Amino acid sequence: MTTEVRVPTLGESVTEATVATWFKKPGDAVAVDEMLCELETDKVTVEVPAPAAGVMGEIIAEEGATVGVDALLATISEGAAAAPAAKAAKADDKPAKAGKADSVAVMVPSLGESVSEATVSTWFKKVGDTVAQDEMLCELETDKVSVEVPSPAAGVLAEIVAPEGTTVDAAAKLAVISASGAAAPAAKPQAPAAAPAPAASxxxxxxxxxxxxxxxxxxxxxxxxxxxxxxxxxxxxxxxxxxxxxxxxxxxxxxxxxxxxxxxxxxxxxxxEERVKMTRLRQTIARRLKDAQNTAAMLTTYNEVDMSATMDLRKEYKDIFEKKHGVKLGFMSFFVKACCHALREVPEVNAEIDGTDVVYKNFVHMGVAVGTPSGLVVPVVRDADQMGFAAIEKKIAELGVRARDGKLSMAEMQGGSFTISNGGVYGSLMSSPILNPPQSGILGMHKIQDRPVAINGQVVIRPMMYLALSYDHRIVDGKGAVTFLVRVKEALEDPRRLLMDL
CATH class of the missing domain: 4.10.320.10 (E3-binding domain)
Structure with a gap:
């Protein structure tokens, strides 16, 4: 019996992907839900699990091929044909050790959603060392997080299959532990075995x-x-x-x-010079930003806002707010609320182009750009227009922590309808943000800086911030973009307007 392996659902507004890596080749034994290949879209990386156990048949879409949703990727032969391969795989997982059958394989643990490979960074034990159950054996590095690998059993580390520097997939074997300790002599022949590992030069x-x-x-x-x-x-x-x-x-x-x-x-x-390979996340970011420039008729308009009223309101209520809601009152909730308010009046900024259609969103899924050591990610606060200040602050704080820890799921970064990017936290005074496709608008926040301004004929010092709205001029006219920024400015300079829905 033959089972087809097809492209899974790729997420909203994503219709095609590129086959990045095949982890199996024809003839390999595969288990149910074992990762077969990895697809890359313009948003995220998608892993394709095996729908059935058996033997890998024909690979239809080779690495580098572009495939659509539900396209045929490969076939799996089920049934009797899979049995010999499965046995061979098991035999390989248990190396012969002086006639003993007490070897325990140390496998790569779960690396998290959309993470399919890791690099062995450090071994804490060497071959021949005694290990206790759950004692840390090694550390793996992905482009998102570090993963420690505990020992699955007590015994002696008999073999290191993946030395430091080796790239391993999500189902790879790292080492072998002899539960009885009788396999310790195998440590001597193992030493030269680690030498052929691919060496950087x-x-x-x-x-x-x-x-x-x-x-x-x-x-x-x-x-x-x-x-x-x-x-x-x-x-x-x-x-x-x-x-x-x-x-x-x-x-x-x-x-x-x-x-x-x-x-x-x-x-x-x-x-x-130093040459460092780009992580997949960085490659995806680079490709998507360039695609945005090549596809959208991108234009940026600017304004400035006097943050005095917002800062005074925040100062007055921040202690009471934190005491009641258990979260600090920041500026982001004011900006999210102000943007939601403005998007209701200028809905095209919250829309997207789909072919020859304009899709208007009757909701606001607010993307909040977060800088991480691995690159910029944009988790989404869903239905932000239905949330209060406290709920927004809590959600942004939660997503920020998950982003920095590399624990965001694919679903948490999809479906945004508008994005806010805060370059001010890094000291940026002014910038032109790039659209996050297929969205049609992104607001850039910047540093709050005391500047002299003229008010009622007098020069006074006020905490000012430049605002930048980049938008897709194909569906957003200049009037709409300016109106949006003015509404955001009005809401921040007089936050009472948000309460009065003005």
Whole structure:
């Protein structure tokens, strides 16, 4: 019996995807729900599980192919044909160890939604070491989070299948533990087995993702850290040691670039370069932003807002607000409410183009751009127009934490109808935000800065913020864009208008 593997639902307004990676090849044994391949859309990465157990048949859509929803990807042969392959797979999972049958495989744990592979960053144990059940064996790094792998049983670490630096998929075997401890002698032949692991050379060494994150957060240069990983790879522990030592320069690691032989004089600049492969998240961000520029007739209009009234209101009620609702009263809830108010008057800013149709949304699913160590993500506050200040603040806080921890689900980043991006938290005074397709509008917030302004013929100092609305000029006219910004400005300069629905 043959089972078809087809493209799953890709989410709202997503009609096609690219086959990024096949984890199985024809003839491989597969289990139900085992990951077969990974698809990339202009929004997220989608994993395709096996709908049935059996043997991988024909792969219809090769890596790099563009496929639509419900397109045929591959076939799986079920039934008797799968039995020999399954047995072979099990035999492979249990290496022969001096006639013992007590070996326990250490497998890659769940990496989270839409994460299909990881890099083995650090082994805390070496072959021959005694381990206790649930003791940490190694750490894996993905482009979103770090994952610690506990020991599934007590015994002796008999074999390391995936050394540090190895990229493993979601169903890979990492190591083997001998529950009885009798397999400890296998440690000696294992040592040379780790050597053939793919070695990085020269400046192409990629540091552990957790290390890069830690360096970015601490504001230290890569040259200030001495790498102890394979081939000088910088690990998270190396960064922590450098921080603890108060290192600010890089005497220890500075000579490293000299390992790349270069001709003298200007050519030695190349030796000081560092090449790091873009994460899939970063590649997706780059592709989507460029697609937005190529597709939409994007235009930006600006205004400025006096934040005095909003700041005074927040100052007056923030303590009572936090005491009652258990969350701090920030500025984002004011901006979300002001935008929802303005979108009701200018609905085309909350709409999208679908072919030759304009789809107007009778709801506001507000995207809130969040910067993370892995890149910019846009979780969505659904039905923001139906929520109060406290509910908005709680939801934004929750999504922000999940975004920074790399735990956002695909559903939490889909379906937004309008986006707010706050560059002011990084000190930006003015910018032109790029649309988040297929949305037709995005509001850029900026730094609140005291500036002299003229009020009633007098020059006074007020806390001012520049606002920027980027919009798709194909469906939003200049009048609508200006009206939207003016309504946001009015609501923030007199927050009582929000209560009175004015």
């Amino acid at each position: 020269g400046k192409d060494i990629e540091d552990a993702p957790a290390a890069k994150k830690a360096m970015a957060e601490a504001g230290i240069s890569r040259d200030a850290v001495t790498g102890t990983g394979r081939d000088g790879r910088i690990m998270k522990d190396d960064v922590q040691k450098a921080i603890a030592a108060g290192t600010s320069a890089a005497p220890a690691s500075a000579p490293a670039p000299a390992t790349a032989p270069r001709a003298p004089v200007p050519a030695d600049d190349a030796a000081r």
